[in-house]
Amino acid sequence: MRSVLAIILVLSCLTSQAFAEEQPISFGTEVQEGFVRLGNESLEVVTAPVDTENYGPLVTLAVAGGVALTYVFDEDIRNKLHGAGSGTLNTLADVGSGIGNPFVHLGLAAAVYGGGRLASSAEWQETGMMLGEAVVLADATSFILKQTIGRGRPFASNDKGSFRPLQFKSDYDSLPSMHTASSFALASVMASKTDNLAGKALYYLGATFVGFSRIQKDKHWASDIILGAAIGELCGRVVTNYHAGKNRVAIAPLVSGDSALLALVGRW
Incomplete structure (x- = not known):
């Protein structure tokens, strides 16, 4: 519950004054636009796996195959990686696990947006919103799947x-890895902001190390990491495409006098 409240709070902060420079709108309208945008993105996250126009079923099948194949070797991978390495590697794994915390990512998104506001940079404000939206989508998707699937964590x-489906136990919420999903959502958004291949690789290497650290700390099975990475990448791409112009048109409620209407709204 605290995770859900934190997500709502950060999202409200990120969207409360979005694009205020473009047009003078009320605080309530700004917040409403943010949630409308997130709702549209959420719908695309749900439909993307079966979207035949963008090869959704093929990608879904590939991800499912990757998770299934990794599942076969989960215990072998755990035995080789858990606690393996020097004290330095263990310390680095602690750091990786820490920076992969979704709360850290929400704070980062808010900081980027706030910095953009202070610098009057529309680009960084939008980047902050994109990061926040991608993390919220990845975390929410992971949370729902975690509680539904109920897979036991390795240490437990x-x-x-x-598996203990729908038991809502903290030690039985292993699949997928939310740390990994959140990290790959950030990496996907940030990679879209640069044309430098080395920069793109660096973002994804960081996200991959977070996934490794979760296995090394015995918090997740390897297949949890694979599914988490796929979810994060999906959410990052959905948000990136939305802000690039795809799905900019949406239907939103509008009150005019005594009438309740539906308005077709868009941003160009």
């Missing part, structure tokens, strides 16, 4: 096949 079950 010692059995990759231990």
Whole structure:
């Protein structure tokens, strides 16, 4: 519940004055636009896996195959990586796990947006909003799947096949990895902001290290990481495409006098 409240609070902050420089609108309208935008993006996250126009079923099948294949080797991977390495590697894994915390990512998104406001930079304001939206989508998707699937964490079950669906237990919410999903959502958005291949690789290497750290700390199975990475990439791309112009038109409620209407709104 605290995670959900934090997500709503940060999202409200990110959208409360979005694009205020473009047109003078009320605080309530700004917040409404932010949630309308997030609603449109959420719908695309749900439909993307079956969207035949963009090869959704093929990508979904590939991800499912990757998760299934990794599942076969989950215990072998755990035995080789958990606690392996020097004290330095263990320390780095602690750092990786820490920077992969979704709350850190929400704070980063808010900081980027706030910095953009202070610098009067529309580009960085939008980047902050994109980061926030991508993280919210990735975290929400992961949370729903975690509670629905109910897979036991390695340290709790010692059995990759231990599942307790819809039990809402903290030690049975392993699949997918929210840390990894959130990290890949950030990486996807930031990679879209640069044409430099080295820069893109650096963002994804950072997200990958977060996933590795979660295995090394015995918090997740390897297949949890694969699914989390796919979710994060999906959410990052949905947000990037939306802000690039795709799906900029939306239907929103509008009150005029005594009448309740639906308005077709868009941004160009």
